[in-house]
Amino acid sequence: MIFRNSFFLRAVFAALCFPLFSIYTLYADNHDLADENGQESKKKNVNVKGTGPDLIQxxxxxxxxxxxVKLQPSKPVIGDILTLTLEVSAEEGVELLMPEFGQSMERFNIVDFVPRKSIDDDGRSLATHRYRLQTPSSGVHAIPSLMIEFVDRRPGNPMAPEGEDAYEVLTERLEFNVESVVPTGVADEMKAPLRELAPVGAGKAKLWVGLILTLLFLSLGLPFAWRGWQQHRIRSRRRSAFDIAYSRLNKLRLGPNPEGDEVSAFFVELSDIVRHYLEDRFDLHAPELTTEEFLEVAATSPDLTSEHKSFLQEFLRQADQVKFARHIPGAESINKALRSATNFLEQTKQDAPLLDESSASRSPNMRRRSKSESTLNAVPREEAIMAGGGKKEGGYG
Structure with a gap:
């Protein structure tokens, strides 16, 4: 009976202990797991990623x-300024060691950098590094991992891991894409490479060669240039016999109307213009001939038509009457003489020879002296002819 009772008690005891043991084991396992998680939470990093409308965090x-770590803007375009903000907060009694300036930022152009440290009302340490960056090109870029160190000086906590000087926190890379300003779909065009550079000193050699060739060209071309310039000067001074006579005739026409004694001087000048033109245009050199003698010479010229010869006969005899017979023609006769002389010049201007303007300007004075001498010589002849009852003739003026 006792045996039976003891066996029964053992069975009951075993049945009661087994659930209790299972509950204890489960509780112990959970407790150990919780402790392990608590310890690991001090060593492992808790990551939280997020992207806002204009922010990568x-x-x-x-x-x-x-x-x-924050980066703005989230979708930059080439040329935009990027703002990178590194914010670190620590509990009271924890010493922060921030990264040095420019650490891990070598691939970017740092435009600006602003560090800042503060302590809030709860004694927490706050440290901020703010960078303003520029990317060198478009495409995919990344902010590299940044390392922050800290020393835990709180009571009851190890200051740093065993064998280390401080704890380390390493951030993750922040990848972003910099868009190009080139429109989508435009094919990339590669420009041709530059030609091979000339060796040093080749430019000076070419300069000397150029100077020598220039001097040689000038030495060969200068005589021809000088000759051409001289010919140009001669041509610029040469005018046709028609231009010279017409210029004098136009000046006489634009002058005041002659009256009284001025009529004789007017006809002297008018006949002088026609005489010079005849000598220059038709090569008729007869300064000492009388009117009749000159008309006889003109009659043999093949270049003068019968109409021209008739004009010369009438024109020169009218001039003789004014100069020698003191005949004073009216205004109509003066205008008719001007028109006749102008028509004669216009009709014979074709193929008029070119004359040196300087020599042509001297010829009237020289010929005027010859005309004066001819007139002085012609007056006795005229008086002799008129005294003998012959026909009056005058010197061709």
Whole structure:
């Protein structure tokens, strides 16, 4: 009976202990797991990623330190200024060691950098590094991992891991894409490479060769240039016999109307213009001939038509009457003489020879002296002819 009772008690005891043992084991396992998770939470990083409408953000926490990295804008275009903000907060009693300036930022152009440290009302340390960056090109870029160190000086906590000087927190890379300003779909065109550079000193050699060739060209071309310039000067001074006579005739026409004694001087000048033109145009050199003698010479010229000869006969005899017989023609006769002389010049201007203007300007004075001598010589002849009852003749003026 006792045996039976003891066996029964053992069975009851075993049945009661087994559930209790199972509950204890499960509780112990859960408790150990919780302790392990608590210990690991001090060592592992807690990452939180997020992207806003114009912000890329990444947060990480290790124990008493929380690190946040922010990048703006989230979709930059080439040429935009990027703002990178590194924010670190730590519990009271924790010493922060921030990254040095420009650490891991070598691939970017740093436009500006602003560090800042503060302590809030709860004694928490706050440290901020703000960078303003520019990317060198479009395409995919990334902010590299940034390392923050800290020393835990709180009571009851190890200052740093065993064998280390400080704890480390390493952020994750922030990747972003910089858009190009080139429209979508435009094919990339590669420009041809530059030609091979000339060796040093080749430019000076070419310069000397150029100077020598220039001097040689000038030495050969200068005589021809000088000759051409001289010919141009001669041509610029040469005018046709028609232009010279017409210029004098036009000046006489634009002058005041002759009256009284001025009529004789007017006809002297008019006949002088026609005489010079005849000598220059038809090569009739007869300064000492009387009117009749000159008309006889003109009659043999093949270049003068019968109409021209009739004009000369009438024109020169009218001039003789004014100069020698003191005949004073009326205004109509003067205008008719001007028109006749002008028509004669216009009709014979074709193929008029070119004359040196300087010599042509001297010829009237020289010939005027010859005309004066001819007139002085012609007056006795005229008086002799008129005294003998012959026909009056005058010197061709």
């Amino acid at each position: 990444n947060s990480i926490q290790r124990g008493p330190v929380k690190v946040t």
